[in-house]
Amino acid sequence: MTTTQLAGLLPELEVIRADFPILERTVAGGLPLVYLDSANTSQKPQVVIDTMVDHLERHNANVARAMHTLGSESTEAFEQGRDRVAAFINAPSRDEVIFTKNASEALNLVANTLAWARGPLQIGAGDVVVTTEMEHHSNIVPWQLLTERTGATLRWFGLTDDGRLDLSNIDELITERTKVVTLTWVSNMLGTINPVAEIARRAHEVGAIVVLDASQAAPQLPVDVVASGADVVVFTGHKVVGPTGIGVLWGRRELLEQLPPFLGGGEMIETVRMERSTYAGIPHKFEAGTPPIVEAVGLGAAVDYLSHIGMDAIHRHEQTITAYALEGLATVPGLRVLGPLDATERGGAISFELDGVHPHDIAQVLDARGIAVRAGHHCAKPAHARFGVQSSTRMSSYLYTTPTEIDALVEGLEYTRSYFKLG
Numbered sequence: 001m002t003t004t005q006l007a008g009l010l011p012e013l014e015v016i017r018a019d020f021p022i023l024e025r026t027v028a029g030g031l032p033l034v035y036l037d038s039a040n041t042s043q044k045p046q047v048v049i050d051t052m053v054d055h056l057e058r059h060n061a062n063v064a065r066a067m068h069t070l071g072s073e074s075t076e077a078f079e080q081g082r083d084r085v086a087a088f089i090n091a092p093s094r095d096e097v098i099f100t101k102n103a104s105e106a107l108n109l110v111a112n113t114l115a116w117a118r119g120p121l122q123i124g125a126g127d128v129v130v131t132t133e134m135e136h137h138s139n140i141v142p143w144q145l146l147t148e149r150t151g152a153t154l155r156w157f158g159l160t161d162d163g164r165l166d167l168s169n170i171d172e173l174i175t176e177r178t179k180v181v182t183l184t185w186v187s188n189m190l191g192t193i194n195p196v197a198e199i200a201r202r203a204h205e206v207g208a209i210v211v212l213d214a215s216q217a218a219p220q221l222p223v224d225v226v227a228s229g230a231d232v233v234v235f236t237g238h239k240v241v242g243p244t245g246i247g248v249l250w251g252r253r254e255l256l257e258q259l260p261p262f263l264g265g266g267e268m269i270e271t272v273r274m275e276r277s278t279y280a281g282i283p284h285k286f287e288a289g290t291p292p293i294v295e296a297v298g299l300g301a302a303v304d305y306l307s308h309i310g311m312d313a314i315h316r317h318e319q320t321i322t323a324y325a326l327e328g329l330a331t332v333p334g335l336r337v338l339g340p341l342d343a344t345e346r347g348g349a350i351s352f353e354l355d356g357v358h359p360h361d362i363a364q365v366l367d368a369r370g371i372a373v374r375a376g377h378h379c380a381k382p383a384h385a386r387f388g389v390q391s392s393t394r395m396s397s398y399l400y401t402t403p404t405e406i407d408a409l410v411e412g413l414e415y416t417r418s419y420f421k422l423g
Contacts, residue, residue, distance in 0.1 A: 031370030039396030081300030190339030200229030
């Protein structure tokens with residue numbers, strides 16, 4: 001790739017890398033860490049670490065309960081985290097942002113409350129939920145449970161040979177019987193960026209609710225929940241340089257107000273009597289018990305960090321690094337990339353096969369050279385089955401990934417071929 005083609009890299013890349021202390025460490029007996037597993041979890045900048053430590057050291061208290069100074073400070077910091085997330089995703093209202101423990105819980109919240117809903121949202125026999133074959137298990141299993149419990153039917157979009165959604169039968173899948181259409185914005189296995197607004201328009205024509213898993217999109221694309229066309233958008237904190245233990249559910253106010261609570265307990269109530277309870281308004285109706293306080297504070301710092309760099313700039317960097325990686329991987333004999341080969345149509349996760357070598361063996365050989373990748377089914381077994389493989393190796397870049405690290409990966413794969421005597 002030429003210097004001109006690499007112009008999309010973040011100009012302050014070395015400064016950004018210095019923000020992430022873990023990138024300075026060595027592994028495998030002194031080799032520099034080459035971290036290519038960011039689709040699994042991103043690394044954390046010092047500002048996120050410091051913000052969380054400061055909260056625990058100086059402001060730690062429960063929120064919305066204590067009237068003392070620490071309680072007020074903690075509540076303010078927690079709600080500022082909500083404000084920052086709302087701004088990051090262009091939510092019309094901060095009250096539409098609900099904190100969960102991860103994206104999986106957020107998706108289960110939606111599926112379960114729809115199973116319990118009454119009135120127009122009620123799902124039953126004869127109704128249809130539509131998903132896709134490229135989903136993470138977190139966006140398949142909750143809907144399987146929903147349809148099993150309600151008598152509804154689960155249907156799905158298939159995949160083309162190049163790893164895109166097969167939309168040729170969209171009018172057969174999305175009909176007046178369809179109540180929910182749920183899909184990933186960016187595939188965690190194939191890297192495919194899906195035309196979510198187009199699918200949402202079709203779903204809304206028949207009155208269906210659209211649930212969008214943005215776990216892989218939020219780290220690398222500018223996310224505008226309104227422009228997406230979705231009714232619900234979820235993502236997880238640990239993939240956007242934030243902490244584990246916190247996820248985000250954004251939903252249209254009208255929808256959230258109609259859904260019943262997911263969990264019962266403290267803070268989600270208006271009043272409790274032995275005969276019955278009434279519930280708080282959104283978002284608190286869906287945030288029973290002590291929330292992930294320091295995690296919300298850390299997530300607020302994380303999305304501020306990304307916003308300061310600029311999501312458009314991060315997206316350009318990801319496209320540039322992905323194009324460089326695809327070009328390098330194409331030079332490795334016997335290697336097949338699963339998913340689109342055009343970097344402008346995909347995210348930074350690249351899954352691949354190497355003829356004659358099991359993905360776990362590839363990952364172990366690379367790890368011995370200081371290179372961290374993922375091997376397995378990536379919680380996307382149906383997508384692997386579609387391409388006739390049990391598992392794959394996946395490299396995934398992020399805003400701190402350099403061309404030199406991609407070169408190390410390609411060299412490591414060439415070494416792997418020689419290690420297993422593949423010629």
